[in-house]
Amino acid sequence: MEAYIYDAIRTVRGKGNKKGALNTVTPTHLTALCLKELREKHQFDPTLVEDVILGCVTQVMDQGANIAKTAAQQSGYGDHLCGVTLNRFCGSGLESINQAAAYVKSGFSELLIAGGVESMSRVKMGSDGGALMMDPAVALPGHAIPQGISADLIASKYGYSRNDVDLFAVTSQQRALAAEQAGLFKSRINVKDINGLIMLTKDENVRPGTTLETLSELQPSFAMMGEMAGFDAVALDKYPEVEFVNHVHHAGNSSAIVDGASLALVGSKAVGEKLGMKPRARIKSLAVMGSDPTIMLTGIAPACRKALGKVGMTVNDIDLFEINEAFAVVPLRAMDDLGVPHDKVNVNGGAIALGHPLGSTGCMLMGTVLDELERQGKSTGLVTLCIGGGMGIATIIERV
Numbered sequence: 001m002e003a004y005i006y007d008a009i010r011t012v013r014g015k016g017n018k019k020g021a022l023n024t025v026t027p028t029h030l031t032a033l034c035l036k037e038l039r040e041k042h043q044f045d046p047t048l049v050e051d052v053i054l055g056c057v058t059q060v061m062d063q064g065a066n067i068a069k070t071a072a073q074q075s076g077y078g079d080h081l082c083g084v085t086l087n088r089f090c091g092s093g094l095e096s097i098n099q100a101a102a103y104v105k106s107g108f109s110e111l112l113i114a115g116g117v118e119s120m121s122r123v124k125m126g127s128d129g130g131a132l133m134m135d136p137a138v139a140l141p142g143h144a145i146p147q148g149i150s151a152d153l154i155a156s157k158y159g160y161s162r163n164d165v166d167l168f169a170v171t172s173q174q175r176a177l178a179a180e181q182a183g184l185f186k187s188r189i190n191v192k193d194i195n196g197l198i199m200l201t202k203d204e205n206v207r208p209g210t211t212l213e214t215l216s217e218l219q220p221s222f223a224m225m226g227e228m229a230g231f232d233a234v235a236l237d238k239y240p241e242v243e244f245v246n247h248v249h250h251a252g253n254s255s256a257i258v259d260g261a262s263l264a265l266v267g268s269k270a271v272g273e274k275l276g277m278k279p280r281a282r283i284k285s286l287a288v289m290g291s292d293p294t295i296m297l298t299g300i301a302p303a304c305r306k307a308l309g310k311v312g313m314t315v316n317d318i319d320l321f322e323i324n325e326a327f328a329v330v331p332l333r334a335m336d337d338l339g340v341p342h343d344k345v346n347v348n349g350g351a352i353a354l355g356h357p358l359g360s361t362g363c364m365l366m367g368t369v370l371d372e373l374e375r376q377g378k379s380t381g382l383v384t385l386c387i388g389g390g391m392g393i394a395t396i397i398e399r400v
Helices: 027-042 067-074 092-106 147-158 162-182 212-216 223-228 231-238 269-275 300-310 329-338 361-376
Strands: 004-011 051-055 082-086 111-119 198-200 258-267 281-290 320-323 380-387 391-399
Touching: 004 027, 004 269, 004 361, 027 067, 027 111, 027 258, 051 067, 051 092, 067 082, 082 092, 092 111, 092 258, 092 281, 092 361, 092 391, 111 361, 147 223, 147 231, 147 329, 162 212, 162 329, 223 231, 258 361, 281 300, 300 329, 300 380, 300 391, 320 329, 320 361, 329 380, 361 380, 361 391
Parallel strands: 051 082, 051 111, 320 380
Antiparallel strands: 004 258, 004 281, 111 258, 281 391, 380 391
């Protein structure tokens, strides 16, 4: 049995701080907006939707107590609708789609909604704690270091300069701005308050004035942390071939902290026929792969190769890639490792410009690649993200 994506939508992304336009909007409201939009757009019978699978990384406060079920309860779909919240760190939004696809392909479910949410202005990253970084008994044997240090370690090990990562960041901003001006974000919806008044109509973080010159003025974000807290020493102990950690990442070439939600409607062929809906794409392959927890952010290429290998494909068979821009070096390294040209990757910008609402991003990227495949009349897309702790995730789709 095949699993199909019937639609994928996302909210606009607001800056993830107290001055952000969505700071007063709860993550439950963001998710419920997407649920209602899907129903109103397609006029399907909500009783046919069995479950909401929602990625969310920081599951405390507004995002605690199973926010998937909380949003389902607010959606108006009915009391039958279940909800489960999962956490595969930055891969959560894509993992939710993959799990929904597995349910459908197994025959256990016919129609599910999958996606993610993160309100980073209301629930601070890391506020859920966790032994991975907080418990020395766990962190020390694994040579655990913060992700920013890992990104700088990748740059140091593989020779990416400050100019390399800054140039990539400028390109991300330019592409996002061009896509915005051309109206290419078809899967995006406005955010309205409880009274139906529009609060935000475009992604708030895009910075049109970004240049190599403006980025050159920014100080590295992780140099002091690496030196004063000893994380550079931990990295070099694990990678003695690296002479020193060259700290090249800063706020301008790293993913922006934002608020946002996204959902995809995943179902079988039979349920689509029952609803009179045409699928937009078939989920062709998916994979996760672990990687070294110190350098941490290099799991993309192994996960992509695994997903491609399952269906006898190569990177040359993929028309468009969405590689999450956690830090500029991540897609740079993935492109070099896989042999993928930049003109196939993040053609409408990425998280450096648009932002990375942790639990939601994977589903957002799915909507982005679907829109662009349709616009260009192309067939295959691959969505992939690096993941904290040393993992990668990849999903291949094919338009139908």
